[in-house]
Amino acid sequence: MSSEAKMVDISQKETVLREAEAEGFIKLKNDTIKRIIENEIEKGNVITVAKTAGIMAAKKTSELLPLCHLIPLENVxxxxKIENSGIRVRSKVKAHYKTGVEMEALVATSISLLTIWDMVKKYEKDENGKYPYTMIDDIKVIDKIKEKD
Known part of the structure; x- marks a missing residue:
């Protein structure tokens, strides 16, 4: 096995519909969740900004992960969803291409979650400036589809 990195050659693969869905969760303090619901976060609307960041990130996946192919995404x-102890993010990505879009879905989910953390970190810190409660968890691919047209 070679120790060099190389992109996988997909030139002989057929272009088909590819879909992938990923999700993750960020645990937040109850007070922070209340502030998000009441749109009282200083940086703005957390849900809107996190969605926008996730969409932008999916489109930049090949720039972030060096061996990923640049895929012309058709939908992100x-x-x-706000839940009792935090926020769940689910990203669904579609494209007609020669390789799957699960990395794009994972990147979209991850960046959405990180955006939420960035926007609420002021409210999540304890008296020592630490984050003992805040946690991003359970990021995973929950569905992957490869269909012929």
């Missing part, structure tokens, strides 16, 4: 949908 970010669903964000």
């Amino acid at each position: 949908d970010i669903d964000i």
Whole structure:
């Protein structure tokens, strides 16, 4: 096995519909969740900004992960749900291409979650400036589809 990195050659693969869905969760303080619901976060609307960041990130996946192919995405949908102990982000990505879009879905989910953390960090810190409660967890691919037209 070579110790060099190389992109996988997909030139002989057929172009088909590819879909992938990923999700993750960020645990937040109850007070922070209340502030998000009441749109009282100083940096703005957390849900809107996190969705926008996730969409932008999906389109930049090949720039962030060096061996990923540049895929012409046809749709990125970010669903964000506030739950009792935090926020769940689910990203669904679609493209007609020669390789899957699961990395794009994972990147969209991850960046959406990081954006939420960035926007609420002021409210999540304890008296020592630490984050003992805040945690991003359970990022995973929950569905992957490869269909012929």
